[in-house]
Amino acid sequence: MDNAGSLGELRALDVFRELSATGQQMLECGMQLNHFDELKTIINKGNTVSGAYVVVRGRLRVYSISPGGNEATLYFINPGEVCILALNCIFNNLQYPAWVQSEPDTCVGMIPSLTYRTLFQNEPSIQNLTVHALSVLVFRLMEELEEIHSLNLNERLAKFILMRSEGVGQLRMTQSELAAHLGTTREVIAKLLRRMVADKAVKTLRGAIVVEQAEQLARLAGQR
Amino acid sequence: MDNAGSLGELRALDVFRELSATGQQMLECGMQLNHFDELKTIINKGNTVSGAYVVVRGRLRVYSISPGGNEATLYFINPGEVCILALNCIFNNLQYPAWVQSEPDTCVGMIPSLTYRTLFQNEPSIQNLTVHALSVLVFRLMEELEEIHSLNLNERLAKFILMRSEGVGQLRMTQSELAAHLGTTREVIAKLLRRMVADKAVKTLRGAIVVEQAEQLARLAGQR
């Protein structure tokens, strides 16, 4: 996880900005911006992807849905990063293997497949960016897999709250949403939260979790 | 999962062979072959990686170990494929984030980091190979994550046996090994196998599982 963080420096947006600044690339003609005010599903599983996505503002959430209807977040795409899964599909003409959803107030740039492939062939910076983005994703997925195997739900929940409340001290999210991220159900989240509340680690509000004692929470996340 | 399969055509070994055949690359000087007769741990978590690994024969297994000591397989690297995680580390000077183990009778070629980086900068085929290998890995990891979220142990076990016994009709593996792959314990595997035996889907031997009725097994793997 620290590893993955240290990889996050090469920002897709900067690369594209620089490229278009130099002028010799036909970049402007390609990138089109889309803005999403509220939560919206952008790609459905099985969709054909028409281009590479770059997150300008906000965040994208890539998730899967089980036959039973339960959602589970696979990973997030943060501002400045490309949606490498889309690249994946572009390079191999595949269908997108998951769902993608925008968080509220998210802005996404789209570069047509063909443009991206041309850029990749001619621009070392784009080659690096691509490899880099894929690497980051691999790290995130491995980290997620590892956590699922070695932590139980309680620990994963504590960790999730801790990570996503950083700075603010609270996490604006309903318990159903939390459940969808961790691949479980609302009632289970409620049950676990009840224990954390009893431990005075957090406080629950409508639509939010307030972190009371971060170290207490960290302890819950750390060991069983 | 069908997606991942269709990605597997670009074989690392062929690319390197071709490159060294053309002669203008200093490839021979780089690749050194290692042979492993039996199960052996090649990379430990946190190790610094000294080069790119190409599997010539056999198979590599990438896995994680939880604090409790339980293993869980993240994915396999098949003949002709590169260990992209190692590439990852090469490009970003990171430590390897998991353990790697060779199966019996496995042959692995190693290309020093520097050589690989040079190749990547100059050879389009290597660039493609790299992106391709990373893409395949991303698909495999996503598939694994999705399965963990949507299938229970019984279904995952059935699927695992089915996949790994293809053609032969049996799976040469102890129950402890099975447990390590699926991230659980021997007793649980034994319990699940007992049910499958009662259903006449499989038969258990010492060190092996024999598939009796593949469709029966497929049914167990398919739904709950």
Add this chain to the structure above:
DNA sequence: AAGGCTCTGTAGCAAAAGCTACACAAGGCC
């Protein structure tokens, strides 16, 4: 203010998975 919607709290039972403990079987080695 009334009604409706969404979110939360709680209980209780069912199923899944993990853990401990032990008996027995198969194969290798001396």
Add this chain to the structure above:
DNA sequence: GGCCTTGTGTAGCTTTTGCTACAGAGCCTT
């Protein structure tokens, strides 16, 4: 053959997670 190691079968208990059901609280709309 006897011993040792490794692998398997089984039982019973605990913990975790999932599922069903319902009550109440907060917020918005009309």
